[in-house]
Amino acid sequence: MNENEFGYRVRQALNEATERLDYTTTYRLEKARSAALARQRAPGPATIRLPARQTAGVPSFETRSGNSWLRGLGLVTPLVALIVGFIGIYQWQEERRISELADLDFAVLLDEVPIGAYADKGFSVLLQGETDEL
Amino acid sequence: MASREELSDFLASVERRAFKQAQFAVRDADAALDIVQDAMMKLAENYGDRPSAELPPLFTRILQNVIHDFFRRQKVRSTWITLFSALTGKDEEDDSDPLETLEAASGSEGAESAADKVERSQVVAIIEEEVARLPARQREAFLMRYWEDMDVAETAAVMGCSEGSVKTHCSRATHALARALRARGITL
Numbered sequence: 001m002n003e004n005e006f007g008y009r010v011r012q013a014l015n016e017a018t019e020r021l022d023y024t025t026t027y028r029l030e031k032a033r034s035a036a037l038a039r040q041r042a043p044g045p046a047t048i049r050l051p052a053r054q055t056a057g058v059p060s061f062e063t064r065s066g067n068s069w070l071r072g073l074g075l076v077t078p079l080v081a082l083i084v085g086f087i088g089i090y091q092w093q094e095e096r097r098i099s100e101l102a103d104l105d106f107a108v109l110l111d112e113v114p115i116g117a118y119a120d121k122g123f124s125v126l127l128q129g130e131t132d133e134l
Numbered sequence: 135m136a137s138r139e140e141l142s143d144f145l146a147s148v149e150r151r152a153f154k155q156a157q158f159a160v161r162d163a164d165a166a167l168d169i170v171q172d173a174m175m176k177l178a179e180n181y182g183d184r185p186s187a188e189l190p191p192l193f194t195r196i197l198q199n200v201i202h203d204f205f206r207r208q209k210v211r212s213t214w215i216t217l218f219s220a221l222t223g224k225d226e227e228d229d230s231d232p233l234e235t236l237e238a239a240s241g242s243e244g245a246e247s248a249a250d251k252v253e254r255s256q257v258v259a260i261i262e263e264e265v266a267r268l269p270a271r272q273r274e275a276f277l278m279r280y281w282e283d284m285d286v287a288e289t290a291a292v293m294g295c296s297e298g299s300v301k302t303h304c305s306r307a308t309h310a311l312a313r314a315l316r317a318r319g320i321t322l
Contacts, residue, residue: 003304003305003308004280006308006311006312006322007276007279007280007304007308008280009322010261010265010276010280010281010311010322011280011281013257013258013261013262013322014151014154014258014261014262014265014277014281016254016258017154017258017259017261017262018150018151018153018154019150020255020258021150021153025153025163025167026150028167028171029149029150029153029167029170032149032167032170032171032174032175033142033145033146033149033174035171035174035175036145036171036174036175036177036178036179037138037141037142037145037178039175039178039179039182040138040141040178040179040182041178041179041180041181041182041183
């Protein structure tokens with residue numbers, strides 16, 4: 001008889017022994033099982049962790065695709081706002097520069113500027129002051 | 135993920151074997167029941183949300199750990215008892231009733247089965263006795279392989295040893311058990 005066959009026969013005997021357990025033992029095993037089941041770790045949603053920014057203002061039953069859409073929107077919106085802001089600042093600076101040049105041209109055309117002023121470093125400042133007075 | 139019913143069914147399917155294994159190890163029915171209950175609770179508390187397929191190896195490992203913990207606690211307790219009895223002298227020892235020991239021995243499963251008139255019951259009881267007499271590691275390997283139906287790799291993982299060691303333990307257990315049973319007139 002080989003090892004496996006011997007093991008199988010011992011197994012049969014041991015299984016037979018478990019069937020002959022007395023009532024007290026089986027009752028206590030049953031009680032132990034009930035006590036263990038009462039302590040079973042709760043399965044399901046309690047173990048799912050979501051970042052706060054996803055759950056804020058979003059129903060908990062939101063699907064995964066809905067969440068990813070919102071996450072994409074949350075990332076794109078500030079980026080768009082930043083680009084629009086940069087364009088706005090650039091436009092405002094351009095308009096200001098054009099306006100300054102126009103003022104200078106206007107003063108020169110009216111001949112209100114002394115000739116020596118053209119060589120002066122503070123010429124533009126003078127022009128600015130005079131333009132404000134106008 | 136194991137539902138409550140699945141976990142219940144699983145525990146119901148293994149509880150008797152677990153009890154017997156614990157009893158073989160600690161040789162005390164009450165302690166074995168406590169061990170099984172402890173193992174069941176640990177499984178439900180810590181791994182109750184695992185898939186059903188993962189439960190058998192987890193439970194076997196937990197059961198073995200709880201049995202080992204029992205022996206560790208027993209060792210510590212016996213150390214303290216030895217220490218106290220050495221300090222208190224021999225008067226304390228006289229309080230114990232020698233009949234209690236005799237009653238416990240006669241109430242054990244092996245003795246009950248020996249009194250049984252059914253031949254098969256006697257054979258089963260003798261096999262149980264001899265399995266219980268095997269060295270702990272050999273018995274663990276043998277029972278996991280042939281009773282729990284675990285393969286060599288799973289048994290090695292639970293026992294924390296190599297697959298070669300599992301094979302050696304199993305082989306030695308088989309030969310020792312066969313020799314012991316033959317000596318008692320039982321041939322399987």
